[in-house]
Amino acid sequence: MNKIKAVACGLSIAMGAVSIAAQAQDKTKVDDRMNAAAEVIEQVMAAPDHAIPETILGKTHCVIVIPSEKKLAFGVGAQYGQGVATCRTGHGWSAPVFVKLGGGSFGFQIGGQATDLVLLGMNEKAAQDLLHSKVKLGADASAAAGPIGRNAQASTDVLLNSEFLTYSRAKGLFAGLDLSGDYLGANGDDMRMEYGPKVTDNEVLDGSVKVPAGAAHFERTVAKYFVISKNWKTMTPPKHPNS
Numbered sequence: 753m754n755k756i757k758a759v760a761c762g763l764s765i766a767m768g769a770v771s772i773a774a775q776a777q778d779k780t781k782v783d784d785r786m787n788a789a790a791e792v793i794e795q796v797m798a799a800p801d802h803a804i805p806e807t808i809l810g811k812t813h814c815v816i817v818i819p820s821e822k823k824l825a826f827g828v829g830a831q832y833g834q835g836v837a838t839c840r841t842g843h844g845w846s847a848p849v850f851v852k853l854g855g856g857s858f859g860f861q862i863g864g865q866a867t868d869l870v871l872l873g874m875n876e877k878a879a880q881d882l883l884h885s886k887v888k889l890g891a892d893a894s895a896a897a898g899p900i901g902r903n904a905q906a907s908t909d910v911l912l913n914s915e916f917l918t919y920s921r922a923k924g925l926f927a928g929l930d931l932s933g934d935y936l937g938a939n940g941d942d943m944r945m946e947y948g949p950k951v952t953d954n955e956v957l958d959g960s961v962k963v964p965a966g967a968a969h970f971e972r973t974v975a976k977y978f979v980i981s982k983n984w985k986t987m988t989p990p991k992h993p994n995s
Contacts, residue, residue, distance in 0.1 A: 782942055783966035786848060789817035789836050790973040792868045792921065797977050802900050802926045804872070808917065809978050814839040814873030814882065816936075818853055820921075833869065834939060836967075838974055839879040841959030845974050848967045849882060849956050850942035855934030868921040869929070871936070872898060878915050882938070883953050889916060890932030897928030 793815075797803045818835030836848045853869065873879060881887045889895040898917030916936075920929035938953055946964060947956065955961050963971050 779945065779966070782850070782946060785819060785834065786836050786967050786970040788819035790970040792817050792819055792870065793973050793977060795924075796870065796919075796921060796926050799926065800901075804870075804919070804977075805899055805901055808872065808874075808898065810980060811874060812840075812872045812978050813875055814878045815845075815974050815978060816851060816871040816873065816882075818851075818869040818871075820868045834942070835869070836970060837882055838971060839873065839882070839957050840980065841957075843959060845971055845978075846957045846959050847961045847963045848970060849953050850939035850946065851882065851936060852939050853931075853934055853936050855931070869931070870898075870919040870921070871895075871931070872917045872919075874914055874917060879957055881915070881936070882957065884937065886935050886937035889918070889934050889936060893936070895930075895932055897930045900927060 814837055816835055816837040818833040833853050835851050835853065837851050838845045838848050840846075853871075873882070878893070881893050884892075887893045893915045894913060895916040895918055896914040898919045900919070916931075918929050918931040920927060943951075943953065943956075946966075947961065951961060
């Protein structure tokens with residue numbers, strides 16, 4: 753009987769060790785994803801002729817980055833990509849929430865082309881949509897390919913009628929991309945792993961949760977480029993088909 757208890761105890765310890773190791777590996781992957789997201793922003797903004805326009809940077813409410821498959825083998829699955837998002841609060845940028853983007857846009861990535869995706873939420877409704885389990889771009893949330901060029905002037909129609917501006921970066925080329933039909937949703941597993949089971953997405957996005965150490969580089973990079981515009985809160989949420 754003692755032998756059976758000893759074996760059971762040994763198995764329990766072994767399983768616990770495996771679980772701890774798996775959790776540590778998952779945490780490393782999430783931290784790497786956030787650092788990769790910061791690198792995407794840095795590289796995009798390093799090319800003025802193909803950067804996000806300054807008129808967009810100062811009016812952006814939420815920044816969502818989904819790093820490419822080749823930079824992070826775990827970054828893109830068969831049907832979706834995994835990314836990180838942050839939204840403005842009354843005292844800066846929120847701690848990150850973790851998201852998934854699924855749909856047809858990932859077909860060309862699976863074929864071998866490394867592609868980074870950047871989505872910019874242009875009003876407060878974008879932050880609310882990030883709290884939903886899944887929203888369809890172009891239907892539940894209006895979306896448009898974003899303009900490029902540091903000094904480019906985004907049209908008033910684009911700013912007022914698009915909840916999300918969407919971009920892709922492949923082989924060093926950054927350009928607007930139509931992601932209509934793709935689904936954006938929360939990544940519950942990564943949220944629970946980073947913050948525990950009791951912290952909600954809303955608490956994170958409204959600034960109630962401290963920025964984790966692993967997200968510091970991502971947060972600093974977003975704050976560096978997306979400098980607040982005095983009239984960013986005046987942006988009117990767009991009307992979309994489900995309004």
